[in-house]
Amino acid sequence: xxxxxLHFAKRLGPKVYSDVVSTYRAQMxxxxxxxxxxLYGGEPQDGAYLDEVLRQSGSMxxxxxxxxxxxxxxxxxxxxxxxxxLEWCMTAAPWAEYSIVGFTSAFQQQLASLALxxxxxxxxxxxxxxxxxxNVEGEMGLATLESFPFVDAVCSGEGDEVFPPFVxxxxxxxxxxxxxxxxxxxxxxxxxxxxxxxxxVPHTPAVHDLDALPYPDYDDYFQQLQEADFIPTDKPRLLxxxxxxxxxxxxxxxxxxxxxxxxxxxxxxxxxxALDELLYLRExxxxxxxxxxxxxxxxxxxxxxxxxxxxxxxxxxxxxxYETKANxxxxxxxxxxxxxxxxxxxxxxxxxxxxxxxxxxxxTALQNIQLLKWCKExxxxxxxxxxxxxxxxxxEQYEAMARLVPSLTHLPxxxxxxxxxxxxxxxxxxxxxxxxxxxxxPFSAYxxxxxxxxxxxxxxxxxxxxxxxxxxxxVAGYTQSLRAALVQWQEAYARGxxxxxxxxxxxxxxxxxxxxxxxxxxLIQLSAVQRHLYEFCDSVRSSQSLLARFRxxxxxxxxxxxxxxxxxxxxxxxxxxxxxxxxxxxxxPVGTYVPRLEALKRLVELSEQGQAALDxxxxxx
Amino acid sequence: xxxxxxxQLKKEDFTVDDTGNLVIHNTELAKLIKDEKINEVNETDAHxxxxxxx
Numbered sequence: 001x002x003x004x005x006l007h008f009a010k011r012l013g014p015k016v017y018s019d020v021v022s023t024y025r026a027q028m029x030x031x032x033x034x035x036x037x038x039l040y041g042g043e044p045q046d047g048a049y050l051d052e053v054l055r056q057s058g059s060m061x062x063x064x065x066x067x068x069x070x071x072x073x074x075x076x077x078x079x080x081x082x083x084x085x086l087e088w089c090m091t092a093a094p095w096a097e098y099s100i101v102g103f104t105s106a107f108q109q110q111l112a113s114l115a116l117x118x119x120x121x122x123x124x125x126x127x128x129x130x131x132x133x134x135n136v137e138g139e140m141g142l143a144t145l146e147s148f149p150f151v152d153a154v155c156s157g158e159g160d161e162v163f164p165p166f167v168x169x170x171x172x173x174x175x176x177x178x179x180x181x182x183x184x185x186x187x188x189x190x191x192x193x194x195x196x197x198x199x200x201v202p203h204t205p206a207v208h209d210l211d212a213l214p215y216p217d218y219d220d221y222f223q224q225l226q227e228a229d230f231i232p233t234d235k236p237r238l239l240x241x242x243x244x245x246x247x248x249x250x251x252x253x254x255x256x257x258x259x260x261x262x263x264x265x266x267x268x269x270x271x272x273x274a275l276d277e278l279l280y281l282r283e284x285x286x287x288x289x290x291x292x293x294x295x296x297x298x299x300x301x302x303x304x305x306x307x308x309x310x311x312x313x314x315x316x317x318x319x320x321x322y323e324t325k326a327n328x329x330x331x332x333x334x335x336x337x338x339x340x341x342x343x344x345x346x347x348x349x350x351x352x353x354x355x356x357x358x359x360x361x362x363x364t365a366l367q368n369i370q371l372l373k374w375c376k377e378x379x380x381x382x383x384x385x386x387x388x389x390x391x392x393x394x395x396e397q398y399e400a401m402a403r404l405v406p407s408l409t410h411l412p413x414x415x416x417x418x419x420x421x422x423x424x425x426x427x428x429x430x431x432x433x434x435x436x437x438x439x440x441x442p443f444s445a446y447x448x449x450x451x452x453x454x455x456x457x458x459x460x461x462x463x464x465x466x467x468x469x470x471x472x473x474x475v476a477g478y479t480q481s482l483r484a485a486l487v488q489w490q491e492a493y494a495r496g497x498x499x500x501x502x503x504x505x506x507x508x509x510x511x512x513x514x515x516x517x518x519x520x521x522x523l524i525q526l527s528a529v530q531r532h533l534y535e536f537c538d539s540v541r542s543s544q545s546l547l548a549r550f551r552x553x554x555x556x557x558x559x560x561x562x563x564x565x566x567x568x569x570x571x572x573x574x575x576x577x578x579x580x581x582x583x584x585x586x587x588x589p590v591g592t593y594v595p596r597l598e599a600l601k602r603l604v605e606l607s608e609q610g611q612a613a614l615d616x617x618x619x620x621x
Numbered sequence: 622x623x624x625x626x627x628x629q630l631k632k633e634d635f636t637v638d639d640t641g642n643l644v645i646h647n648t649e650l651a652k653l654i655k656d657e658k659i660n661e662v663n664e665t666d667a668h669x670x671x672x673x674x675x
Binding site for chain 2: 342379502503504505506507511523590591593594596597600601603604605606607608610611612613614
């Protein structure tokens, strides 16, 4: 296994490489564009390329300005590394000794792979070159074969069960065996198979027994990382795969999600196997890192019964990342934290229930906020983004979310936001014309990445698409207030905003300490009744269940008006939230949670200055 | 300060004085907080104190 990307990263420098891979430069597909000249020859089209991609998005243009993007001169500088890098690749491996070279290509690895493949084929015509990975799934794979004759075959779909017999067959007979999902290039002049029609791409069979797969082998990676003498911006992470597909998507495919292509069906490893694999990785590679990221699209919920308790009982020093659904229960998050799962990606996406319903996320806004609160309580970092631009959403919903944000600044903010992109294989892409998305077209950068092909072929090669709304909606305009609020949220959280509740000796009820930027520092005293109600609202409660709880406390004659009189001061103080006729307390109880240092400092200072008086929240009416 | 020191905060560490103002009795901890000698979440600086709240 060769990890040539490490050497290209070293040439660019870790910061620049990281920018190309994961910032706005990634949305411009800079990593692909840089290799276009190496693949096609001719003169770079940097000016035209930049004009085109920046015209695509005003927000991208501003983001690039903020990140001090160097424009044409930066592109030229980066491209200066490409030819020396490719030449180095040509000498780094004993290519002449090989029979088959396989490229696994995802994200912005396609043109670099094609540029190297082309050179290899020219210099070593005996090589059989095969591409696999997300960039050649389905139509993209067929279009790759059509457009790049030096690619002998693509593997469309999961290669685990077909690639080894393919290699064995080829090496033993000198002829590529016919296996489902491995599509040979008819351009090779040999009658192995007919190119299937678009839309009828034969996929490899999905792997059903994930336990039967071998353990991953990262020996080459860590050896080459050491040899490259390259220090990445982020610590290395061991990747573990405990499932494939998406159990939620099988039932309700989130409209923007283009992951999984044709293998959405959910399959997972047994707890025993997942644990053995994790322990193996930790034993073999733990000296390099204790960070382990599950590449799963979604955690298997049955792991809460076996894998997580088993991991917890081992008490090993790892930091695990998992993607999850957002409607986790408190005890599930507690178990995850105890098991070492300290980073999650819960797919929050929005804080409006109606928009979440359009997305088919299967959660409410309050459930999302509840998750953020519990994550903070247990010391789990939730990585999430805000998505805009769903058909059917309204400007009023975004104004309401902008007004909501100042109440949430003590909770982990989103890392970023943006208008949804159309990804191949997503429900929105597949039904664009039915839902009011028109003029669907490949990202403009593809014109410069695949310049010499007909427009229809370019469409088949592309994964990312732009579109217009048939109703002409102005997403940038109606999300402006929210985007400004999200910036303030990130800044406030970084300053140490906090909101927590605690008991104080000799004081009835509960004290909520409010150190959010949108409020003056304030200690709020809840009565005994309010405390009962507030603690009941630690999780999302419907107004019906809250009234039932209130009657248990105040007697069966208590009515809605009495309840509202208790709740209104809490709502006015923005320590209780009501959305969709349900309630959620926003303060985090101390205990498992220890307030952040900045908040503790403010508490001490207020106390010493004699300004820590308790505000009683008397019932209204 | 000894390394890896843990301090447990309790509700008894807080009261309200005659003027209704919150008072923190644990003055040693209050000083550590002001001097930023407290470990944040998931931080394990041996030269800082880790607070637990019980």
